[in-house]
Amino acid sequence: MSAVMDASPPTRLRAQCAHVVDNECYIVDPETRVTYRKGKLLGKGGFARVHELIDVRTQQVYAGKIIPRSQVSRPGQKEKILREIDLHRPLVNKHVVRLHDFFGDAENIYIILEYCPRKSLVHLLKQRGGQLPETEVAPLMRQLAEGVRYTHSQGVVHRDLKLGNMLLDEHMELKIADFGLAARVADEPPRQAVCGTPNYLAPEVLRMEGHGFAADVWAMGCIMYALLVGRPPFETSTLAETYQRILRGAYTLPSGLSDSARNLLVALLQSEPKDRPSLTEVLEHPFLRPPREQSGQLTGLLSRLRIDQQQQQQAGANAGHPSTLRTSGMQGAARDSHVPLGDCGLFGTLGRVLCLDKRSSKLGTTQLLQRLLQACLDEIPPSGVPPPWAGSALLVTKWIDYSNKFGFGFQLSDRTVGVLFNDATHLSFSPDRLRLEYRDNHGSMEAHAPSSMPASLQEKYGLLKYFAHYMEENLTEGGDVPKGPARKKKPLVHLQRWMRTDRAVIMQLSCSMLQVNFFGDHTKLVLSAERPERPLVLYVDEQRRTAAYTLAAIARFGCDEALQERLRFALGALHEFAELEQRDLRRTA
Template sequence: MDSTCFNTAQRHSCQMMNPDLFKPPADLRQAGQPSKPNRSKTEQIRPELAQLVVDTKTGRSYSKGKLLGKGGFARCYEMTDLANNKMYAVKVIPQSRVSKPHQRDKITNEIELHKTLQHKHVVKFSHHFEDQDNIYIFLELCSRKSLAHIWKARHTLTDPEVRYYLRQIISGLKYLHSKGILHRDLKLGNFFVNENMELRLGDFGLAAKLETVEQRKKTICGTPNYLAPEVLNRQGHGTESDVWSLGCVMYTLLCGNPPFETLDLKETYKCIKEVRYSLPPSLSPAAQKLISAVLQKNPSDRLTLDQILAHEYFSKGFTPDKLPPSACVMVPELNPPSPAKKFFTKMAKSLFGKKKSKVEKNPTEEKEDISKLVSGMMKHSISRQISYKTVGVNETTSPAGQLASSGPLDTPAEEESRKSVSRSFKGTVASSTEVCEDALTPAAVAEAAMNALNSCLSTMPAASKNPPCLVKPKPFVWVTKWVDYSNKYGFGYQLSNQNVGVLFNEGTHLSLCDQRRTVHYCLTNNKHFTFQANALPEQLQNQKHIVELMANYMEQNLMEGGDLGCDERPSPGACPLLLQWMKTDHALVMLFNNGSLQVNFYTDHTKVILSKLSDSYVLTYISRERLSSSYPLSVLGERGSSPELRHRLRYVTQLLQHYASA
């Protein structure tokens, strides 16, 4: 046992490792694990990492953010490069932990190995440096943490989700094996998930070069529940050992616990060596067959990675192209794609999915391409979340996941229920009521924005870059975070002044404002009510609770969409209401009752915000680097913009045109 590598005092963590996950109910030391060595006081009390870290060789400065994870060997922090606001996950290893040559060699080997890896499903290595206190390893930041965090919140996942994650793990693993690298520590905590719900394989602290059977390392290293029989029997590591761990991962995600987990570590090892585990009847037959074919005692009897992908579990089962962020904490609603969906995906790749051509298309060709794409989307009703054209008296709104172009009128029962709610508020607990008979409709907001953009684009001269932006744009409210839970409740969003709102599926809207002290509620007939949060009617408590749940989820799991660089913060009292939201495969469009419009592009996280100020518009563009620039729309029309921004403005305009004519 003295050569095991899973003792937390001997292991270092990568990115957001959670050391408490997979720990058996009984402490492992009671089952024979060696106790942690006594440490000196200097080792036990680590000095606090400075708020500002400077690379003396390059002169670059990094601001320390929140702690992402920690282990016995290292800590991982979120850090921001102050030169460009780029964010990283930074593994910080104290120099005191690598004072011995073999410890230093281990870190050096990890760095040198990780530097050579370039793959979509492997955590990106950026750079590293050290000072007298620490070694700093800068890695790709995966904002949705790891599969271990998702597993902890969900306990079990559905078959389509497991297929989705396994495909990406296998893709990354095939890449490693093709380069002669064994990971040797595959577990949920080492599969990181980025903002787009894409998986990245990380933590190469135990990775090693593939060797012949005679040369294979006989060290027992990895996580106890995921160790292969040949590793425990000191027969060495091969690619088959990683495949075994993959089978354990699949079992854990589907069943809620690792296959060989027991209360006693020795018993766990015995179960692994004897391949003694049970398959719950709740598993699909295909899943049971695949797990059985992977968890074979003899390494040569196990399926290869290619054979796993060819198995009926994958070939006959639906795998989603992507998962919604809500899948981190709840079961997502997943539907197999229709032929129309496949058509639109193919069309969309022609616009967003390829590298930029060195020869830029002329505006006419570009406009025709975008028009074909958007009209194809509207024609085939792809990803349409438009459920009404206007909001009027006695007209319901249901913007969640419906393909109907317009919502039906209230049924008599719904109408009476709505009137009853309205009567119960009137003249009692509501501090103010207002009927906005001349309120803007989604169609009016879309049409006004479309006309303004068309006017701008029609006069816009060719330019290679954007004009100088406003030095200090006036503060305005925009959406910094959002979550689509329309399969059950509605669409939630957080504004830049920290107010949070949800547009519910039945068309009502509830917002928590002024640091959640005030509640704004809007009925489908545009009648608004304002309450103090501590005096909210009983009828609205459930909706308020849902808004709070979404707010907490966004606070804990989502990063803000960029930095506008305004000296002033928008007024906390400003609370524009979301009138409607629409989604394509590449963008989210949000229309607000103050005449503003926001479009978020998924692939590169750029954003276009059109703010209505008096009788004119100000356009704010948030770039891939999360940096913002604001311009009066009239200035862009006179001076031109970069091809990147012009391309997005044309896409938005075409989308609004087809929406207005739908």
């Protein structure tokens, strides 16, 4: 390790370790010969910058902490970096950012870290309007407690736990980062130094009594409070007053918190270190216990979703939840199911659904999806394995909820992008970016070329471009998503309505498609009736494996309980959407 820190490496090392080719910067590990391409800047601190580093052979993306050698020439800086590497490198836990490697060249020292594309809890809070519901805070705190319990078991106290040092990977799993202030406390007394971030400092640290494991537990209480309330518990306008409040244990608990949340916060923020719970006790607290799925939860959940379209827009505006995408790729080619239409009772219902008389000719797309799915679930065997179907269907690959200001943006697998604005208007951009379609809040559509957008639509056009750029630069598809089927000479697909619950985001598109992205396990369900004679189901499971089936195959052969449960959830959402659609039809009749 000391060789890496050598401030005067051989001159030839400079040529080996840093190259510029076609304006791309490449970094080479002189020992392993692994070559990294330097990507975008992810962040910067006191004396380091963090960039994406992409292994050119494997295409694996890392976060590279790049420290100029000029910064480590100052007294104590070299030892600080050595200590950070020494403490962090042995830590291997799913809730701790992994330190993969480190090396140096003539100008810099490089620390190769696990890449967390969803940034930090600071960014999450900003995106979500400043606060998170208890249902989302609980799993984050459980993951934090598991990570801290592990680091403590290795004799390491972090000493700087805060929102900014809690990163999120592509699956929104929490990872503890930045061990620059960490210390090993095993076999030695607590370190008597005031270090860390003021709003998260424990009272014993301010009293110069040392920074032991219990100080990390205190910081966890500050993090939990900040997630629920939107600010740390002792934050004031001056540092002196903040310290006084910490020493007095003076903070307030909002009345809207549940009893279990209040109880855990009080336990974590005990002024005396000996009175705070152990990490095992924290993990056993009722607030952090994983929720148990119960069959009756769906009915209760859906009963809370009975809001009309105007209320839905307002609910989205009040939620303030710009979100990050967790998408999945379509992997492997499936075989055609070849289910004969006459072999399944579903198609008796299909005939009744599709052959409409005059009185039922106003059947909406939502009711169509609802009846198809209801017919499938009425016929489905208790269990089974349906044959897969070969083909593709359109799906949402990226989305962002910015309804606290503007609206809900999305990108489809054919690269169409669109925004459903808070005023119920919609603007879409074609995959080739040569055509724009605007729909007013009555559904009337007008098409324009980008160069001839009316002045009245320029602001929304600018917002659409902002959404498109943000999704392109910041959100990933998470896999090889196939391009959706071509839709030549057809109107662009647009978002009709969406709904967000504690469990999922539900999106209904104009192409007779419903998509449900589940937050907890990152599964996704797509129900498509664009070809109503062959409605399709796409399902992405917890391992991000994607399968496609015809609805007829599921009705005939069955499917596993996980998929059945999600189909039932989708049916409940369609019931709610169908009520909205019927109200709209009655108003326009």
